[in-house]
Amino acid sequence: MTSDTARSLRMRLLLPVGLVVAVIVIGTAGYTWLGRQQGATVLDALYMTVITITTIGYGEVIRLDSQGRIFTMLVGLTGVGGVFYSWTVVMDYLVSRRLLDPMGEKKMQREIDKLQEHIVIAGLGRVGKQAAWELYEAKVPFVIVDPSGDSHHYAHQHGFLFISGDATQDESLERAGIRRANGLIVTTGEDANNLYIVLSARVLKSDLYIVSRAVDESSIPKLMRAGANRAISPYAIGGRRLAHLILSPTVIDFFDTVIKRGDESLSLEGIKVHSGAQAVGRSLAELDARTRTGANVLVVLRGSQVLPNPDVALVLETGDQLLALGTLAQLEALEQLITG
Known part of the structure; x- marks a missing residue:
């Protein structure tokens, strides 16, 4: 909740909450006076006031005459009106916040703004999802940038921090905290986009460590010249891995163990x-x-x-x-x- 919205909510609640407090004070004083000849205490009077405005309906601890009943009706109508008005204001505020920010993007942006030395993932395709899960298991904070609605839903479903935007735009990278980040993983499915993202990120932060996916292996030198520290082709790596699983399966199993973060x-x-x-x-x-x-x-x-x-x-x-x-x-x- 921002300071402006919190201030607005407090102002709207000032009248109904003030009315409820006034009813409790006046009701307690009134019941104390009505029950003075019955030996009623302040607690008895407060109890009568609370059960009246909350419509609990328990038995009376102070016997009431005609004047007392009229006073009780006034306390009940005024107090119940104040309580329900307060509840309406709170519910209206919560519903309006949900309608204005249905996916909780503002709250998520505030969490992203607090991050330091995190990793930004540009693109949440198959490669990006695998990178995200590796970082998640390693307990490394990260932010995903992707314009796809399906990617937004996937990130929301798994509790990943997400920016709905195009990583080729400087604004999206800025929202992801690129200037405070330790690294960038570029995993979109087009080399042209990857090249543009690498160039943009390098301009925004000169010492950022950038790793980029190359759809075509011939794009690797171009990505390196654009500013990527490392550029790899998942297809080439996948092919080499399949061959090594045939040639040296024990070695691959060992490296799978030592490079996997978590409980290993x-x-x-x-x-x-x-x-x-x-x-x-x-x-x-x-x-x-x-x-x-x-x-x-x-x-x-x-x-x-x-x-x-x-x-x-x-x-x-x-x-x-x-x-x-x-x-x-x-x-x-x-x-x-x-x-x-």
Whole structure:
């Protein structure tokens, strides 16, 4: 609820709620006076007032004469009118909010505006849905941008944050919080749209990490030149995977285990050595990562060099990427050891 709508609701409720409060005060005072000779207490008088305006209809605790009955009718009519008027105002407000925002888009936009370091998914086709579920299982916050009504319904059904709009438009990316995001996954079914989205996102945030789908494998170089950090063809990857399942099924099963986030016992993670990290200038032997964290450093990527099974004498430099294997807890400990 915004401040303007909340203020409007308070103003509309001021009269009926004030009327109900006034009826309770006057009714309690009146019943106290009517029951003065019967030894009625203030609680008795308040009880009489409440059961009258709420139409509960319990028995009288204060015996009433003709004047008392007339007073009760006035209290009942005025109080019931105030209560029902208040209820009508609240229901009118709730119904109007629902009609103006049937899919809860305003509420969702407020949730998106609070996100920091999230992922934006442009396109919710088959590839986009798979990417969304992988991020969901990894508990990484993400926002989907897609103009399709079916995609909106799918996201709403599964509780995903969603922007109904065309990701080729800067406005849609801005609404998704692209300037606060850590990454962008582009998964539309047309390379022209993917190229345009990559260009737009790169202009909006120069250091954004962008991964794009390429429908045609020949589009990969163009997407990379447009600003994508990575561009892949799902069909090419699917074909290679099918072949590897025949050639090396055990290897594929292992990688399925270590790259799946969630409750799996093993994970494969990349850890970057940033400038100023405490590991810079220290050897793997000095860090003693295996003993202190339990994680294994399998590969060190240094620029275009790939250093498998790195020697313990290797001194880490700024920009090195460590590929490590371990449980989530072990990998977190290793990242802390590396970055400080």
